[in-house]
Amino acid sequence: MSLVGQALLDCSYSDESATFERHFHNAHEIIYVCDGSVGLQIGGSSYTIGPETLVFIGKLEEHKLQVISEPYRRYFLQLTPAQLDHATGDPMLKSIFLSRPNGFCHSLNLSGTSIPVWGNTESVFQAMLTEHRSDLPYANSTAMALLKLLLIHCYRISPASFPFSTKRFGKPINEIQQYIDENFTKDIRLDDLATRFYISPSYLSHSFREWIGSSPKQYIVRSRIAYARELLVTTSDPVNDIALRCGFGDTSNFIRSFYKETAMTPLQYRKFYK
Structure with missing residues (x-):
């Protein structure tokens, strides 16, 4: 299935133990922990995440994870900003991925709650996974509808997790981010x-x-680095060409910035991950 028209960038299930060092994605991410517990650090916030808990990680947010207790069963999905816009154009529902005011909590415990018609949250993720892998008609539309249903359910439980209108500068800053x-x-x-x-x-x-969690310059550089990481792994383009394609004026600046974010040179990164 091509990415064009795809509802989600990725949707997966895993019960394998794993530790992830500090990293970030060029996409938004949701993790749903079914069983087990993990220690999770997102930016400057630290969490212990247990069963029946959702974690919302915005595009470019640095995070690392370590398993505390097993079995660690979880679903995770990723979607690009464009896919999020397609799934829901509602600024309030999108704000859980975009807005990071002081005191924001990335996790939301859903134990004891049920989603209308579907029941438990895991059933919704199972359905999203099925639709994501399906070639049936309207599979993408169904996956998007399920994601929006999940976000609405989360908003009803915890409106504070969707901090769209709590600051007067929220709307223009989200427009600048977009x-x-x-x-x-x-x-x-x-x-x-x-x-x-x-x-x-x-x-x-x-x-x-204050609203996004990084300066505009940092956000721009991390967006470029995330795109460069993707190109280094998925293409054989020379580093010079990738630097220009990602928006860096010269290769030396690109290599310095890349090393600062990943602790690797672009060629080292390509060799390690390709």
Whole structure:
């Protein structure tokens, strides 16, 4: 199945033990822990995640995970910003992936709750996994509908987990984030962003960091690095070409930035993961 028109980037189930060192994805991620427990660090927040708990990790959020108790059964899915927009254009429902104000909690325990018609949460993930792997008519539409149903259920349980309107700068900052997601390979400057969205550069920088969890510059660089990682593994393009394709002005700057984020050079990364 091609990625074009696909509802989800990935949807999987696993019961294998695993430890993941600090990393980030160029996509949003949901983990649903069915059994077992894990220690999870996302940015500066640390959690112990037990059964029947969802974890929402936004695009480019650094995280690492260590299994505490087994069996560690979980579902996980990833979706790009465009796929999230397709599944739900509702800014409130999307905010659990996008907004990171102070005190935000990435986890949501669903024990003792049931989703109308479907019952337990695991049944919804089983259905999403089935539809994701299916070639039946409307499989993508069904997967998107199930994801939206899950998000609505989570909102009804915990509206505070969806912090869209709690700050007056939330809406423009999310629009700026979306603009960067769509244009990070271009030359994006803070002053140009401020002009485009009619706010001052200092206010933009401060508000973006408070709302998203990183500065605009960090977000742009991490978007480029995430794209470069994908190209290094999926293509044989020269490093120079990948640097330019991802928006870096020169190869030396690309290599420095890549090493800072991954502790590897681009060629080392390609050799290790390809």
